[in-house]
Amino acid sequence: MSSPLDPVFAALADPTRRAILSMLLEDDMAVTDVAEPFEMSLAAISKHLGVLTAAGLISQEKRGRVKWCKLEPDALRGASVWMQSFGQFEAVNLDAFERFLAVELSDDS
Amino acid sequence: MSSPLDPVFAALADPTRRAILSMLLEDDMAVTDVAEPFEMSLAAISKHLGVLTAAGLISQEKRGRVKWCKLEPDALRGASVWMQSFGQFEAVNLDAFERFLAVELSDDS
């Protein structure tokens, strides 16, 4: 059916939204400042920010009349782990999978 | 603007397509066999496989009347690298991996 990964990957599928995430990597930003480099309306950017918020990739906090946008990189973790499982366990080499688990478990990190 | 990441993330946004990729992780499969566990038409699965092929995530080779589907995990590399730029994912987080598996396997249809 669906999973929490659905809205994350869907949000990442749009280049405008990926660009927004990259911008927020440097610092928190107000909605108007997020919109500034893009050649589209503020309302469109507001919608994109809504999609990113719904996916959990950013959070928004209103202070005064300004709404600040903040990256929430933890939301990428599930998606990242899902993808890595393909790179590392290609052709489901079960031996490799178990070696991977052993290494991960013995490494306190 | 667009980038080669667009179709990859868009393809991953659908749970049916992610389930198909997981199946192909175990072995190459014929289209009919890919479709078997899903409660939708063969034509719908054929379209999903087309989306995955367009994204480069699988390849398809016809032998006789059977078309074989093969995972192409390298296509995930670009997306993976993009996500690494957000840091914090250098090592696979096993807790997150297990949470992911629990969710992903429990709502499979």
Next chain:
DNA sequence: TCGATATTCAACCATTTGGTTGACGTTTGC
């Protein structure tokens, strides 16, 4: 208080997406 700034909302539009069904072309096995 008033005007400007910040942001969202509502209505609308075109395009894409994910599904259906039925017809169609190939390949296979008897």
Next chain:
DNA sequence: GCAAACGTCAACCAAATGGTTGAATATCGA
């Protein structure tokens, strides 16, 4: 040769997506 199996194609549909504009709301600064 012919029916069955494999898979796609074309047409259609409903819903979601990504954008627009204009009005609305809330806050700030003077």
